[in-house]
Amino acid sequence: MDGNGRWARERGLPRIEGHRRGAEAVRACTAGCLEAGVKHLTLYAFSKENWQRPPDEVKSLMSLLDRFLAERIAEIMERNIRLRAIGHLQDLPEKTRRRLDEGIARSAHNTALNLTLALSYGARTEIVDATRAIARAVQAGTLAPDAINEETVTNALYTAGTPDPDLLIRTSGEMRISNFLLWQLSYTEIVVTPKLWPEFSKEDFFAAVREYAQRNRRFGGV
Numbered sequence: 625m626d627g628n629g630r631w632a633r634e635r636g637l638p639r640i641e642g643h644r645r646g647a648e649a650v651r652a653c654t655a656g657c658l659e660a661g662v663k664h665l666t667l668y669a670f671s672k673e674n675w676q677r678p679p680d681e682v683k684s685l686m687s688l689l690d691r692f693l694a695e696r697i698a699e700i701m702e703r704n705i706r707l708r709a710i711g712h713l714q715d716l717p718e719k720t721r722r723r724l725d726e727g728i729a730r731s732a733h734n735t736a737l738n739l740t741l742a743l744s745y746g747a748r749t750e751i752v753d754a755t756r757a758i759a760r761a762v763q764a765g766t767l768a769p770d771a772i773n774e775e776t777v778t779n780a781l782y783t784a785g786t787p788d789p790d791l792l793i794r795t796s797g798e799m800r801i802s803n804f805l806l807w808q809l810s811y812t813e814i815v816v817t818p819k820l821w822p823e824f825s826k827e828d829f830f831a832a833v834r835e836y837a838q839r840n841r842r843f844g845g846v
């Protein structure tokens with residue numbers, strides 16, 4: 625959800641105002657998914673690296689997340705959305721973690737859309753965690769090294785059981801992956817839009833889906 629800071633700076637506002645507007649923009653994107661029948665939406669809300677931001681910004685982002693979870697759960701339930709999260713959730717403030725767990729538990733049987741928040745998430749950390757889990761299984765004698773294949777790794781990631789993304793939308797013109805779902809994005813189509821995240825509308829979402837629909841996906845074939 626890139627470009628919150630720039631959106632605020634362009635308007636002479638504090639960065640947190642951009643994040644606040646960014647949290648609002650989540651609604652448009654989830655509405656677009658529901659209308660288009662998209663079953664999985666993963667939002668990169670806070671990376672492992674984001675902890676290095678000034679303490680004030682980190683604190684404000686955590687309270688925004690907290691407010692999002694408190695205020696939007698009714699809407700999440702009403703829209704039949706299943707809330708999920710990936711990342712080092714143990715790094716989150718306890719109150720936020722509790723709210724998150726509650727939201728996840730309450731919405732566990734919803735079926736219209738899986739809304740996954742990547743929080744304190746880093747793809748390299750995810751791969752390290754998966755490697756450790758696999759190594760432990762080998763050490764315990766329940767897995768032979770030669771039996772390790774792509775499926776073993778896929779199933780050891782935080783995203784186990786979720787399909788690889790078809791489309792990655794990167795806002796604010798950034799041309800980087802920024803440590804997001806590195807393994808899972810191997811064959812994902814990327815759409816980069818110059819729109820800053822707080823301005824990213826449902827129409828922008830549909831435009832990205834239309835661009836995706838025109839791509840010829842070959843998965844390495846011809």
Ligand code: FPP
Binds near residue numbers: 626644667669674688
């Ligand atoms: C990137 O923009 C955005 C973030 C690091 C935070 C995103 C978080 C939210 C929108 C709110 C909380 C989360 C939810 C799910 C409601 P940036 O700050 O890097 O912007 P810049 O590149 O323009 O500086």
